[in-house]
Amino acid sequence: MFLVGLTGGIASGKSSVIQVFQQLGCAVIDVDIIARHVVQPGYPAHRRIVEAFGTEVLLENGDIDRKVLGDLIFNQPDRRHLLNSITHPEICKEMMKETFKYFLRGYRYVILDIPLLFETKKLLKYMKHTVVVYCDRDTQLTRLMRRNNLSREDAEARIKAQLPLKDKVRMARHVLDNSGEWSVTKRQVVLLHAELEHSLEYLPLRLGVLTGLAGIVSLLYLLLTHYLLPSP
Numbered sequence: 166m167f168l169v170g171l172t173g174g175i176a177s178g179k180s181s182v183i184q185v186f187q188q189l190g191c192a193v194i195d196v197d198i199i200a201r202h203v204v205q206p207g208y209p210a211h212r213r214i215v216e217a218f219g220t221e222v223l224l225e226n227g228d229i230d231r232k233v234l235g236d237l238i239f240n241q242p243d244r245r246h247l248l249n250s251i252t253h254p255e256i257c258k259e260m261m262k263e264t265f266k267y268f269l270r271g272y273r274y275v276i277l278d279i280p281l282l283f284e285t286k287k288l289l290k291y292m293k294h295t296v297v298v299y300c301d302r303d304t305q306l307t308r309l310m311r312r313n314n315l316s317r318e319d320a321e322a323r324i325k326a327q328l329p330l331k332d333k334v335r336m337a338r339h340v341l342d343n344s345g346e347w348s349v350t351k352r353q354v355v356l357l358h359a360e361l362e363h364s365l366e367y368l369p370l371r372l373g374v375l376t377g378l379a380g381i382v383s384l385l386y387l388l389l390t391h392y393l394l395p396s397p
Contacts, residue, residue: 166268168275168291169361172282173298174330175323176309178343178350182298183278185354192267192275194260196288203255204229210255217247253287260288274361283336284328294361297337299330300344 171186173179187193203210206227214222214229222234238245260277267275279288282295289295300308302324309320334340339357343350 166264166272166274167293167364168264168277169294169296170277170279170282170288170292171296171298172279172333172337174300174305174327174333176305176312177298177300177330178308179278179280179298181347182341182343182350182354183276185351186276186358189355189358191358192270192272193278194263194275195278196256196260197278197280199256199259199263200252203252203259208255210252213251214248217251218244249285249287257288273364283333294339295337296339296341296357297330297333298341298343299334300342302330304344305330 171179171183173182183193202208204214205211211229214234218234218237222230222237224230234248238248264275274293276296277288277292282288282292305324306317306320309315309323310317313320315323341350341353341357
């Protein structure tokens with residue numbers, strides 16, 4: 166099995182594309198959901214965040230106040246690095262657990278929905294394929310203004326706060342152009358799924374795991390026969 170990192174930009178249509186992949190039966194892991202999960206009360210990352218940043222980052226119910234924490238690390242590289250050093254290992258562990266579950270169920274590939282895939286680059290090394298959901302700037306602006314009921318100025322500010330989609334396109338292996346009709350975009354998703362599904366890139370890992378399991382079974386058999394069978 167191999168991993169596919171999927172990203173996009175605000176109002177580019179990434180969520181709609183993810184829904185199509187899910188309708189096609191694909192395994193999808195939302196890294197943002199995992200990131201929120203690992204900082205819940207009772208988890209190691211939650212305790213370490215409180216130790217590092219103080220109880221001021223807590224809501225009354227004990228959850229992390231994401232806005233307060235965000236304000237604390239804003240324009241503070243050292244604090245941002247500290248937070249990342251706490252959360253990223255836990256995110257990776259949960260991601261690997263979810264991925265392994267899909268591996269056991271026989272999936273050939275898993276899509277990881279990673280909004281900041283190219284910005285942080287933390288997870289790029291694990292991705293066999295990268296996909297960006299793209300749309301042109303005018304389309305992105307129009308969609309964002311309509312969707313969020315924003316002025317042109319506010320919408321442009323939000324877009325400028327992100328890495329430009331054209332830059333992500335240059336770094337991605339696959340590009341799904343969502344600038345036009347939705348039916349055209351959906352067709353691109355279906356074709357990409359077919360390409361990934363028929364890829365043989367999942368075989369080396371799966372064969373390696375099966376070979377390893379076969380070796381373990383053989384070793385257990387030898388140990389059992391040695392200790393359980395009577396000596397001649």
